Amino acid sequence: MNRAEILDRVQNIFRDIFDDNDILITDETNATDIEDWESLEQINILVAIQKEFSIKFSIDDVEGLENVGQTIDLIEAKLS
């Protein structure tokens, strides 16, 4: 799966979790860009990603993720 496809699927996850179909995410998007993106949502996003890509994160994977780009890097790494 290429990066664009991953970004697209992750975007759908964001739209679902924040009940907002207009959300557009980029590699730079981070918690300050989306209202309500707090610890709870971060966890829900990661859990949804685990399901969506049938991958599993460890604490070291998810600690210190700062933006969407890093999250997608992580997904790519897990998938490869």
Added chain:
Amino acid sequence: MNRAEILDRVQNIFRDIFDDNDILITDETNATDIEDWESLEQINILVAIQKEFSIKFSIDDVEGLENVGQTIDLIEAKLS
């Protein structure tokens, strides 16, 4: 109202509060004679007596009542 009548009415109150129609009370009857006769029941008895005889007790009236006899003395005093 004579003492016997008062005792009779008070006995009905006891039977009602302790759900026990076999209760027989005398002047000597006290909290040790009836299981479950604790602070809560004592208050309920006094409240029921207030209603039954349309009298009103003060804290000094009810402090240190030790048995049915003293309670009936109190009722008589209030009624006279």
Added chain:
Amino acid sequence: MNRAEILDRVQNIFRDIFDDNDILITDETNATDIEDWESLEQINILVAIQKEFSIKFSIDDVEGLENVGQTIDLIEAKLS
């Protein structure tokens, strides 16, 4: 020992406990007459009396003592 002697000795106990040599007590004297006569002082008075007359009080003895008179009655009873 006669009542007057007992009263006199008890008065000395009061004077000692309340650091006040002008205290004069009578049978009617009670906690409202002497400033600072609270639970702590009441206990100290009773303890001092036990020592002074080498007697021992039970809880039933000392519950509900209302004034000096009753206290002296109690001492007399214990001594007899």
Added chain:
Amino acid sequence: MNRAEILDRVQNIFRDIFDDNDILITDETNATDIEDWESLEQINILVAIQKEFSIKFSIDDVEGLENVGQTIDLIEAKLS
């Protein structure tokens, strides 16, 4: 001041804080290498470094320092 001199001065700070004149530190030395190197000692080390080199750290400077090497990089940066 060159890196070696900095390392040497920092080593003295470590020896002082851990009361151990045999401590030898390298860039790789981290909290797991020295017993008792916990949050309290880390703060004391950083404070001593601030004094020693008359520099001042911000929270962003000191967050996530993982070993002596990174600490010395930080000092170098501050001094330059």
Added chain:
Amino acid sequence: MSIEEIMEKSDRNGVTLVVGADSDIGAKLIETISTDVIAHYYLSKEKAEATASNRDNLWSVYGDLSSVPGITEFIQGVVAIDRHISRIVHLPSSPAKPNRITKFDPNRYLREINIQVVSAAMILQAFLPAMVKDNFGRIAMVLTSYCIGVPPKYLSEYVSAKYALMGLMKSLAVEYAGKGITINAVAPSMTETNFLSTLPEFEIESTAKAHPMGRIATPEDIVGILGMLLKQDIEYMTGTIIPITGGTAFF
């Protein structure tokens, strides 16, 4: 605080929603609030209407909080008034009636949970988001001193419901800390209000007599503290419970 912040906050009165204004504490509190008030009544519709006419900056809404539909309807009534609510005081409860656990009634208990806890949760669910947008809100709840230390005998239903409210209050204080919203509570001991009608006078007398201050609490004792908790500049206090007991119960 920077001038900007002060300016930004200068117009932060908004409307105060008093849920459970039937209680003498609620009534006394409303007297002390000069700004706009929405008063909720649940004991009598008449009282609700009567009060409405007293004051031009007071709206009153009747609402039965003992069931979820009733709470929903009440919230719709408040929303219909269409004002920004910046402060909420939550007082509703049934009078505490002594009872043994052997007389426990699940439906009466669940009714009490609705009146006290579900109502608070649903009301805050409805009005907190606007407070968050405004970055300002003050919530005060009325618990009881029975939530502190050893509770009295025979009030398990009442005490359990108040504890549930206490747990909700603390959880929400944490959830909204840092959003300009404080959520606190008072825990009064027995207070001279219409709610005491369920207790015989000699019981109240005896409580007053046994109290070191020789009296039970008054609505004034409570309202003074509630007012403090609603103040704009009391912003660093949240999740706290203030005992108002004359020294008979504290943490």
Added chain:
Amino acid sequence: MSIEEIMEKSDRNGVTLVVGADSDIGAKLIETISTDVIAHYYLSKEKAEATASNRDNLWSVYGDLSSVPGITEFIQGVVAIDRHISRIVHLPSSPAKPNRITKFDPNRYLREINIQVVSAAMILQAFLPAMVKDNFGRIAMVLTSYCIGVPPKYLSEYVSAKYALMGLMKSLAVEYAGKGITINAVAPSMTETNFLSTLPEFEIESTAKAHPMGRIATPEDIVGILGMLLKQDIEYMTGTIIPITGGTAFF
């Protein structure tokens, strides 16, 4: 204690009722109890039947505690076994699922109140009178460390229900003090059980990593204390809550 009392108490084992044996804590606890046990299951009927066959001094009863009729039916099932119950351990709860108050669901909350609190009240209402007659009883409940100090964010429904249970526990401890019955609770922090299935593993890892002991609690950590609370000679302790948190929360 006089010889008479000792004699009188000498045969005080009776049956232990474990409500919520589905949880790993309940399962582990039952292993440690050699005397007669009635185990309640609410997640799976199968599990209930399976267990029943494991041990000849273990009865198992399935019961849905999420509604009053379900609780009533369960109690009838226990009564039908017709044994004197001298000890009750109360564990049922739903797994804590993080949620904002803006997603509060009154029915889900009331369901939780039934499972945790109404069940406890009705079960004790049913079995305390026999304990009183016997002048002996030991009740232990499982709360959570979230009931101590500052609760975590986003668990308001769960925390509020546990607080309600805490208030019930304390009230009944007082109501039954002096009748030979003790009612206590444990308050564990996050514990390795099947209930964690609702949390992502990395969350659990992160809690363990942040804990001074580098691990979350185990069922063994909890069962050791529960066992102590059920002991006959621990008779002067009631109304207490024992934090089992490795030092991360205490009173």
Added chain:
Amino acid sequence: MSIEEIMEKSDRNGVTLVVGADSDIGAKLIETISTDVIAHYYLSKEKAEATASNRDNLWSVYGDLSSVPGITEFIQGVVAIDRHISRIVHLPSSPAKPNRITKFDPNRYLREINIQVVSAAMILQAFLPAMVKDNFGRIAMVLTSYCIGVPPKYLSEYVSAKYALMGLMKSLAVEYAGKGITINAVAPSMTETNFLSTLPEFEIESTAKAHPMGRIATPEDIVGILGMLLKQDIEYMTGTIIPITGGTAFF
């Protein structure tokens, strides 16, 4: 309150004694008190004298509270001013300096006990009797949020001394309940004062950054509550501890 009582109380300002005015909280507090103040300083005699000249209704007294003779001398100094003291605010403490118990110094600890606790006990011993005669007094003490729940690591001497003060406060609140005297305390979390000088700035930054409100407490946050505790009409609150922590610690 009857008119008589109001009249009787109408002249109840008297002098406020602020013990430990060196701290920024004490200084800020004094600014807010327009009535007569006696300010105690222990860090610098100069500061004490300087302040004295600022205001005509302010007396200042230097006093070393770290030893019993020093405390005695200080009390004599206050007595010499010969004014009725109706309110006392107790703030003195050394800055909290992190240390392992393995570096425990009994003399430093006993010195801290003198500064914080023995000083409070001896000062109250000296001035409470006149308050009792007047049937009015307001005492407020400054504890710390470290007295609530789990304390931080490495502050055992400081925390233990504050606990000792907390125990004294509660005991005296009970001893003087019903004599017109209230004794309460605030428990602030880390506050922007000169006392932070012992901590590196990055530590303070990091505490502020980790706080849900993004800042530590300010003297204003504390003084607002202290002022409330000194009010004449706040008479039914005693023995309480008010957490001022922005939701990071509460009971």
Added chain:
Amino acid sequence: MSIEEIMEKSDRNGVTLVVGADSDIGAKLIETISTDVIAHYYLSKEKAEATASNRDNLWSVYGDLSSVPGITEFIQGVVAIDRHISRIVHLPSSPAKPNRITKFDPNRYLREINIQVVSAAMILQAFLPAMVKDNFGRIAMVLTSYCIGVPPKYLSEYVSAKYALMGLMKSLAVEYAGKGITINAVAPSMTETNFLSTLPEFEIESTAKAHPMGRIATPEDIVGILGMLLKQDIEYMTGTIIPITGGTAFF
């Protein structure tokens, strides 16, 4: 726990140091400990020597804990026995003697602080490092139910000292969490011991009469819980205070 850990822990008895063995609780506790014990006495040297001869695995050390030199000398005495100490139970205190704050005596108070708190700090300072190396230790302290909620009147010196000890206990529990060392406490209400000699019998009777269980606590009630806190497998409980009050005081 891995087999390795179990093996590693299998020989973890070591010596139990009982500080304040003069009290009936201490004496009763020692009876229940079959492994090696070092018993500290401070009331009578004779008693100390007498006990020593009773048991071959018991050492006894006399020590005056009321001053820093006395504590130092005592610690040297224990060190001289040259055994690894793995458990410490801390009981010393003077009998609580009722007194008004107006009779506060700073020297008597500081003496009590030494006996209870400075002794605990210095003893732990001396013996914790070896426990850390061994990655195992169990510390139990004896507080009082007066540390819970509203304290009694007229015991401010005693209550304040116990609070100081409580603050020390909690701080050290946090400082040593994760090093295999637990530090906990019990908080008993009035207990039948030689320490009651300072109270008149009618006072003790009246406390027993007023207690729901009709009796005050016994040393057995306390020792049972202390024993639990010393157990090796109770490792996830630290910083806790266990009320032993028969339901008259709890958190």
